[in-house]
Amino acid sequence: MEIAVVGGGIAGTTVAWQLAVQGHQITLFEQSPECGPIGAGILLQPSGQQVLQELGVLESIRNVSPQIDRLHAKHRLGGTLVNLPYAKVSPNLFGLGVLRRNLFTLLLQRCRNSGVDIRSGQQISEYQQSETNVELSNSSGEPQGQFELLIVADGSRSKLREHSGLTRSIREYPDAALWTIGNYTGDGNTLLQVVGRCGRLIGMLPVGENRCSFFWGLKKTEEANVRSAGVDQWKRQVADFYPPAAEAVEHVESMDELIFASYRSVKMKRVTQGRVAFIGDAAHATSPHLGQGLNLALEDALCLSQQIAKTEDYRVALKNFESKRSPTTSYYSTLTATLTPFFQTPNRILQLGRDASLPIMPHLPYIGKQMVLTMAGLKTGWFGDKS
Template identity: 25%
Template sequence: MGEAAQPGGTGERSAIVVGAGIGGLAAGVALTRIGWRVKVLERTAAFGEVGAGLSLWPNAVRALDALGVGEQVRAQALAETQAGVRDVSGRWLSRTDTQKLARRFGPVVMIHRARLFDILRAALPADTLCGDTRVTKVTLRGQRVEAEHDKGVSLTDLLVAADGIRSTVRHSLWPQAPAPRYAGYTTWRLVVDTGRRLSAGGESWGRGERVGMAPLADGRTYLFCVANAPEGQLSPGGELAELRRRFGHWHDPIPLLLAAADEDAVMRHDVYELPPLAGFVTGRAALLGDAAHAMTPNLGQGANQALEDAVTLAALLDSSPDVATALAAYDRHRRPRTQMITRRSRRIGTVAQWHSAPATALRDLMLRLTPGSATLNALTPVLDWQPLARDRLIAARAG
C-alpha cells in the first residue's frame, strides 16, 4: 500500500480504520454501507479474535441490526436465560429477571467473540482488510489525514482509530492524553467444554475474587475469573493451577469447569481503563472503542459501546453537510455517554472486589435486599440506547 487512493471523481470519500477488532470491523462495515471507500489496517498478519465469550446487551444488538447483521448474530448466539450474583456457596444474592429485561429492552445474547468477528468480517468487501500493516505515526494535513505504516504512507479524508487502549493514533494526535491506569485486579478468561451445556450463568462474588459463567450456543461454557493482584504478576505454577487453587472449592459447577479446562485455553490479562479524554475528535481523525473509552468489564459494555460508536459515526457522516460537522456531533453524542458508562463500570468493580469481611458482608446483604426492579431501573440509561434515525439507512443500503 503506497500513496493512498484519492477521493474519486464521483464524490466518493475515503476512510482508513486503524485496528481490525470488533469496533474497527464495525466501523468499516458502517462506512462502507454509506458509500465510503474504506481500508481497515491491522498490525497482525492474521485476522481473528481471542477465544472468549461476549455478552451482547440489547443496545449492542440494536447497533448490529443497524449494521445489517443482527439476524446473523442472533442465529449464532444464545439468549441468556438466567443471570444474577451468587456467593461462594452458590446462594443467590441477586437475581435478574431476564424475561422481564428482554420485554423491556430486548434480549441479552452470548456469542463467541470469534464468531462475531467472522460475521463482521464477511460483511466487508474482500479488499477492505489489510493485514500485517502496523501504523507508526499519524499526522493531520488540513482536511486530510496522513498515516505512516509498514507499507508506505496513506492519505485519507477520515481516519478512525480503533486500535485499542494503547492506541498508536491517540499517542500521535493526543500526546497529552492520560495513560491507561490499572484497576487493581486481573482477569482470567477461557472457554471450557464439559460435554454438557450449562443450565444457568451469572457471577459469583467472594472476597476480592469473582467468577462468571455463561453458556455458549455450541454447548461450551465461557468462564472468567477475577482477583485482586499486583500489576504484572504471573502465577509461577501456571495460570490454570492458580485458578484451581483460588476457585476450585467454590460452588458447583465451578470445580467441574476448572477440572475440564486446558492450560492452553487460559488467557490472563490485567484490567486497565482509560481516564476520561477531553475529546474524541481532532481534525479529520476520530477515536472509537477502547482507543477512546477503554473501560473495566464489569458492565459488559466495552465491545457494545464500540458497536454504538461505529453506527453513530456513520449515521452522522451520512446526514451531516461535511465531515467536520459530523465529527463534532460524534464527540457530543459519544463522549458523555461512554464516560458515564465507564464511571458506572468502575464503581461496580470497586464494590465487587471488596476484600474485607465486614465490607463484603454488608455488600452481600445490600444485594439481597435490593429488589430486581431497582436493578433493571439502574440499567435503563445503559440499555435504552437507540440508533440515530439515520442509522437505519445503513441497514437499508445493505439490502
C-alpha cells in the same frame, strides 16, 4: 472519501464495513499478522443487538447464541448477591451469549465482501494532520498513505490516543482475568457470577451447546505464580472455590491455553480532533464487569457511520458523532469505574457494603428498573434511556 481505520477489532471492522457500503474507499490497518477475534465469549446486550439489527445481521448471531434471561451473582458458599432478570423491564428484553469468533468472523467477512482494503501486520503509531489530509506512519516510521479521515479503533492501549495529545485519564486496575471456553451443564440462560471473601470472582456465560465462556478473576500480580504452579493446581483451585465450575476447565491441558486480560479505564474529554475520530475502547475503555465495552463499540461504529452518511462535511459529522455519543459513554465509563472496585475486592469493608446493598437494590422500584436498563446497555446518560 478515502478513510483509514486503525484497529481491526469489533469497532474497526464494523465502521469499516459500514463506510465501505456507503461507497467510501476504506483501508483497515491491523497490527496482528492476521485479523482475528481475541477472547472467548461476550454478553451481547439489547443495545448491541439493536446495532446488529440495524446492520441486518442480528438473526444470524441469534441463531447460534443462547438467550440470556438474567444475571445472577452469588456468594460461593450460598446466598444471592444480585438477581437481575431483563424481564423486569420488558419480556422482550434479553442478552445473548455470543462466541466472539462468531461475531468477528461475520464482521470481517462483511468487510471483505464490501471491498475494504485490509492491511494486517501493520502497526500504526503516528499521524500528522494538515488542512487537506491525515498522513499515517507505522511503527518503523514508514509512511502508510494519506487519507481524508482517520478513525482510530486500536483498543484500550491505543498508541494513537497517546500520540494525539488529547486530554485523557487512564486508570490501571489491579484486577485481571483468565478466560476459556469449557463445558457447562448449569442453567443455560443465566449469566452466573460467583464471588468469594478473598476478592475472587468467577463468571460463567452460557454460549450454547452446553458450553460456557469461563472467566477466572485474579490480581494482575498473581498471573506469573498461577501459571508457574501449573494447570493441575489451578484446576484444583477452581474446583475448591466453586465445585460446579470444575467441568468448565477440565479440558484445559496447559496454562498457555488460557487467555489473560488485564483492564484499564480510559476517559477522553474530546474524542475528535480535526480529521480524526476515536471510537470503542480507544476512546472509553472500561473494566469488563458491567459487560458493556463491546456494545458501546458497536454503537460508536454505527453512530459515526450514520453521521458521515448524513453530510458532505466531515467536520459536522464528527461534531455530531461526538455530541450524540458523549452522554452515553460518559455514563457507562463513570459508573463502571465507580463499581469496579466492589467486584473483585479483598477489602472487607467494601465487601460488606456491597453485600448489604446489592441484594436489596433490585427490589426498590426506581433503582431496580435503572439497574436493568443499565445492564441492558439502554441508558443514554444519567437520566435518559432508550427502552
